[in-house]
Amino acid sequence: MCFSTTSSSPHHRQLEYPTYNASAREPIINLRHKNVVQSPIYILPPEILSLIFQFTCLPLDFSRRYPLGQEKPDKRLQFILGAVSAIWREITLSTPQLWTFVDLNVRTTTLECTLEILYTYFKRSGNLLMAIGLNFFPDPEGKHVFPTFPQHSQRIHQLHINNLPSNWTNILASSFENLRHLTAFDPFHDLLLDVPCSHLTLMHTTRPVVVHCATVTTLCLIRMHEDFCLKLLRECVNLIEFSCTNPQDSPTAAAEQISPLPKDPFELPHLKSFEWPVWNLSEFDRAMLQHIRMPALHTLYWVEEDIQALEASDPRITFYDHLPSKTLANLYLVSESSDVGVSSVFSDFICRVPSVSYLHATDHGGRVLNCLFERLTIIEELHERPIALPNLETISIYDSGPKPFRTVDFAGLIQMCKSSLCKRSFPVKRLSLLEIAIEPKREVAWPFRLRFEFLELVAKGLDVKITNTGVPVDWLPQVTSHIESS
Numbered sequence: 001m002c003f004s005t006t007s008s009s010p011h012h013r014q015l016e017y018p019t020y021n022a023s024a025r026e027p028i029i030n031l032r033h034k035n036v037v038q039s040p041i042y043i044l045p046p047e048i049l050s051l052i053f054q055f056t057c058l059p060l061d062f063s064r065r066y067p068l069g070q071e072k073p074d075k076r077l078q079f080i081l082g083a084v085s086a087i088w089r090e091i092t093l094s095t096p097q098l099w100t101f102v103d104l105n106v107r108t109t110t111l112e113c114t115l116e117i118l119y120t121y122f123k124r125s126g127n128l129l130m131a132i133g134l135n136f137f138p139d140p141e142g143k144h145v146f147p148t149f150p151q152h153s154q155r156i157h158q159l160h161i162n163n164l165p166s167n168w169t170n171i172l173a174s175s176f177e178n179l180r181h182l183t184a185f186d187p188f189h190d191l192l193l194d195v196p197c198s199h200l201t202l203m204h205t206t207r208p209v210v211v212h213c214a215t216v217t218t219l220c221l222i223r224m225h226e227d228f229c230l231k232l233l234r235e236c237v238n239l240i241e242f243s244c245t246n247p248q249d250s251p252t253a254a255a256e257q258i259s260p261l262p263k264d265p266f267e268l269p270h271l272k273s274f275e276w277p278v279w280n281l282s283e284f285d286r287a288m289l290q291h292i293r294m295p296a297l298h299t300l301y302w303v304e305e306d307i308q309a310l311e312a313s314d315p316r317i318t319f320y321d322h323l324p325s326k327t328l329a330n331l332y333l334v335s336e337s338s339d340v341g342v343s344s345v346f347s348d349f350i351c352r353v354p355s356v357s358y359l360h361a362t363d364h365g366g367r368v369l370n371c372l373f374e375r376l377t378i379i380e381e382l383h384e385r386p387i388a389l390p391n392l393e394t395i396s397i398y399d400s401g402p403k404p405f406r407t408v409d410f411a412g413l414i415q416m417c418k419s420s421l422c423k424r425s426f427p428v429k430r431l432s433l434l435e436i437a438i439e440p441k442r443e444v445a446w447p448f449r450l451r452f453e454f455l456e457l458v459a460k461g462l463d464v465k466i467t468n469t470g471v472p473v474d475w476l477p478q479v480t481s482h483i484e485s486s
Helices: 010-042 046-056 077-082 086-093 108-124 152-155 224-236 283-291 313-320 344-348 366-376 410-421 448-459
Strands: 102-104 130-136 156-162 181-185 190-194 201-203 209-211 219-223 241-245 273-278 299-304 330-334 358-362 396-397 435-436 463-468
Touching: 046 077, 086 344, 108 130, 130 366, 152 156, 152 299, 181 190, 181 283, 209 224, 219 224, 224 283, 241 410, 273 283, 273 330, 283 313, 313 344, 344 366, 358 366, 366 410, 410 448
Parallel strands: 102 130, 130 156, 156 181, 181 201, 190 209, 201 219, 219 241, 241 273, 273 299, 299 330, 330 358, 358 396, 396 435, 435 463
Antiparallel strands: none
């Protein structure tokens, strides 16, 4: 510790105070100036402040907020706003729209506090519809009991439930009359989900599940058994969107499944978006490929990791042949690994979907991308070779790997783009947009020659966008004036 040896005489203290007051006066002046500048905020009408608060506390989008089973941060801005001042607290508490959505982690140790928060939202939201997320942490003693609040069930239109307590397994039925979005993750209990909801998401639910199929229009299945996925796909006849990701092998033989394999074609007349990964061509993959019909399909997510070449009896050929030739506009090629794929399968596929105008490739290695570039290159001399994707206008390539585009032949990409920009004597759409996105941020060495080639494509009228973690590369102009090539 240091002790001052300065004299403490009254004369010395009189010399110190003016210096101290002068140094303290500056921040006071700054604070007064800041208050003057911000004073209009303090006198805003309550109605305006209420609208500002509503823009600040945007409703939760449960479809984007989850993958299921992950802990979510507890951020309840309503309480933060109410703690600023008495006026803000009054406005916050009297604005029902701020209390219509809540996402809670439920633990046995904090059960009373969680219930108090939940009922605060019920009370403050008035009679408005609510979106509720409840993430129940596992209770090893099995004593976890959470109220089912039947008096409020008619007000809930979105519900996410993770690891349900035992008293919840059979209540999701007729009492939730206005429920439209339901997300459930529960590997331990049989679930009665006979709720007339339109959006249903199920994850890792290996026990029997009863679903109200007639009203489901959007169905997302994550880590579910293949036989159950195929069963719901057939029974939910009013589907508009269907997604099956990371399906699990069914535990028993096909003859013992909960639903027999289809023997005749089944049609989903309203389905516009479809995703089903075809990995090892299991019996369920084959049944789906051979029998499904989607006459209104607009967007296809194609996930294929099979390394077998096509044979005449391959069910993929049947699937390709029955894809709609007029409505299919968006094709997403998704890869679970960086460099798996066979050109014979891929080339045959893209030649059978002529109406596609938007092509997006995610996490494909050079093996597939190089094949894609080669097959999309238009070569007039090869009259016998059919043109792949003649209506293609946009190509988007996304890579999140540790070494992005390490084996990609960019010369093939440039050649493909140039061939599309040439004027043809036969009808073919001109490519208008090329997007390349890299996530997360990695150092990519763009050779000078390649940069020059991209700039040439821009000059010929192609809109080229290259981003690294959402940030455009600095060597490519952000605003392009398209100049038609002569």
